[in-house]
Every structure is written in structure tokens, then in C-alpha cells.
Amino acid sequence: MSPNKKNNSSFLRSFCVSRVEPSMTPLSDKQLSDLCQHWQAPQPPANLVAGVWARVDAATAVPHWFQRAWAFRVALSLTVLLWIAAAFTPARANRPAALSSLTLAVAQASESR
Amino acid sequence: MEDGNDPDRVWVVRSQQGDRAAYTKLVERYQTPLYQFAFRLLNDAALAQDVAQEALARGWLKRASFRWQHNARFSTWLFQLARNAAIDLIRRRRELSLDAVSHEPISPALDAAGVAQDKELGARIAAAFAALPEAQRTATTLSEFHGMSAREIAVVLHCSTRSAESHLYRGKQALRSALADCWTDLHSQ
Numbered sequence: 001m002s003p004n005k006k007n008n009s010s011f012l013r014s015f016c017v018s019r020v021e022p023s024m025t026p027l028s029d030k031q032l033s034d035l036c037q038h039w040q041a042p043q044p045p046a047n048l049v050a051g052v053w054a055r056v057d058a059a060t061a062v063p064h065w066f067q068r069a070w071a072f073r074v075a076l077s078l079t080v081l082l083w084i085a086a087a088f089t090p091a092r093a094n095r096p097a098a099l100s101s102l103t104l105a106v107a108q109a110s111e112s113r
Numbered sequence: 114m115e116d117g118n119d120p121d122r123v124w125v126v127r128s129q130q131g132d133r134a135a136y137t138k139l140v141e142r143y144q145t146p147l148y149q150f151a152f153r154l155l156n157d158a159a160l161a162q163d164v165a166q167e168a169l170a171r172g173w174l175k176r177a178s179f180r181w182q183h184n185a186r187f188s189t190w191l192f193q194l195a196r197n198a199a200i201d202l203i204r205r206r207r208e209l210s211l212d213a214v215s216h217e218p219i220s221p222a223l224d225a226a227g228v229a230q231d232k233e234l235g236a237r238i239a240a241a242f243a244a245l246p247e248a249q250r251t252a253t254t255l256s257e258f259h260g261m262s263a264r265e266i267a268v269v270l271h272c273s274t275r276s277a278e279s280h281l282y283r284g285k286q287a288l289r290s291a292l293a294d295c296w297t298d299l300h301s302q
Contacts, residue, residue, distance in 0.1 A: 026289035027296055035292055035299070036257045039238040044148035045162055049140050053133075055170035 121187040129176050136176070140169050143188060146259060147195045153254045154199050156243060164202055168195035185268060189261070193269045196251055234295060241291040248272075249284030256281055 127135035152161035171194050179190055242250055255261040267277035
């Protein structure tokens with residue numbers, strides 16, 4: 001190998017070592033952890049706790065329209081009462097349910113002729 | 114961590130019995146780590162506040178469902194709620210994706226607070242984290258800034274420990290390469 005070539009290769013090696021290798025070498029765990037400490041997050045705002053309870057109360061509260069709408073509550077109560085009354089009223093024994101069917105009524109009428 | 118060693122156990126039990134004052138103690142204890150975790154995930158102070166409040170509110174509303182099973186800690190469960198809240202928030206804001214959050218990490222709020230000692234370096238680190246996929250970013254954030262083990266990260270990510278280890282390994286590998294220049298610059302100054 002000529003002296004010139006040898007000089008060139010040593011120059012290139014030193015250039016690579018000093019300029020390229022440090023930036024290409026991945027960090028160690030310790031270096032990464034140390035570096036991460038330079039990324040600081042802010043402190044939370046002072047009203048964060050109050051905001052949490054405001055969200056909880058909003059999620060669990062009865063809807064506003066339900067509290068104020070007296071007409072809605074009266075209607076709901078009446079509906080429930082009517083439903084209970086209908087459920088507990090005894091059925092009339094002498095009226096067969098099939099008579100309510102128009103088809104059957106017509107069929108019976110034609111038979112009786 | 115064994116369930117009996119959870120430092121929050123007394124407060125959690127009282128919270129589960131409906132004691133708001135006990136839960137307020139837990140909120141005060143975890144508001145900062147949850148807020149900072151959300152900030153590092155989203156790179157936005159307002160969104161971080163939203164996520165931290167939502168996670169802590171869900172913690173109260175769902176407190177009955179928390180059980181000390183499989184070495185679970187209450188704090189880990191809160192981080193899981195925070196991560197879910199962050200994902201829900203991003204889904205609601207369809208123009209954003211958690212895998213493509215802003216690479217402009219230093220918000221005006223952060224500057225005003227004067228928290229970042231080195232804005233340039235902090236911005237580069239934040240950008241390196243922001244470039245990671247969501248699971249890797251969550252895993253590395255929990256490991257580097259909250260000292261969580263792979264098992265605890267697995268609880269937050271809702272995956273196996275092996276899978277959490279994989280996310281952590283890949284995330285750290287990517288950060289080591291991305292931040293090598295930062296390290297060089299920091300020590301050449």
C-alpha cells in the first residue's frame with residue numbers, strides 16, 4: 001500500500017469515528033433515562049379536582065327537564081296507575097276472546113245460516 | 114406488587130363505600146401523574162386536563178368494579194382509565210389520531226409555566242416520543258416517567274406481559290436511535 005493511500009484511509013477512519021459514529025450509536029438505557037429527564041411536563045391546573053367532581057355530578061344527576069317538568073311527572077304517574085289498574089282488573093268470563101276476531105264472527109254467521 | 118401492599122388500599126376501600134373525601138385524597142395524590150401522563154401522550158395541556166379529569170371521574174363512577182386481582186394496583190387501574198379516556202377523546206375528535214399527534218410538543222401553556230428548562234432539547238425528545246406508535250409510546254412513557262414494570266404496563270395496555278415487554282423494547286430501541294444526536298449535542302456543549 002502506498003503511503004498516500006494509507007494516510008487517506010486513516011484520515012477517513014478518524015473522520016468517521018469523530019463525526020459519524022457518535023450520532024449513529026444508539027443510547028444505553030441509562031443515557032436514555034437521563035435524557036428523558038430533560039422533557040418536563042407541566043403541573044396540572046389548580047381546578048382539576050373541582051372539575052372531577054363536576055363531571056361526576058353531571059354524570060349522576062337526574063336530568064334537568066325531568067326535575068322541572070311537572071306535567072311529565074303527572075303523565076307518568078297516570079300511565080303507571082292505568083297500567084296497574086288494567087293489569088289487576090279481572091277478565092269477563094262470559095265473553096270469549098275469539099268473538100273479538102272479525103273473521104271468526106263472519107264465519108260463525110255464515111254457519112248459522 | 115401484592116394487593117396487600119397497595120398504599121392506597123385504605124382510601125380505595127373507603128371510596129368503594131361511597132366516601133367522597135377518601136376519593137378526593139386519591140384524586141389529589143394521582144392528579145399530577147395522570148395529567149403528566151396524558152400530556153406526554155397527547156402533547157396538549159388542555160387535552161391532558163380533559164383526559165385526567167375524565168379518568169378520575171370514571172374512577173369514581175366505576176369504583177365498585179375495581180378488584181385487587183392479578184397483582185393489580187389502584188394507581189395502575191387509574192392509568193388504564195386515563196389511556197382509555199385519551200383514546201376515546203381522540204376518537205371523538207376524528208381529525209386527530211393518537212398515532213399522529215402533533216410533533217410540536219411544547220404548548221404555550223408549557224412555555225408560560227416555565228417548566229421546560231431546555232425547550233429545544235425537550236421539543237426533540239417530545240417529537241421522538243410522538244413519532245412512536247401509540248402502544249410503544251404509552252409503554253415507554255410509563256416506564257421512563259412513572260417507573261412502571263412490564264407487568265404493570267401490561268395491565269394499562271390490556272395485553273400480556275410478553276406483549277408489553279415487546280412494545281417497551283421496540284419503543285426504547287426507536288428512542289435510542291432517534292435521540293442519539295440529542296445526547297451528542299447535549300454533551301458537546
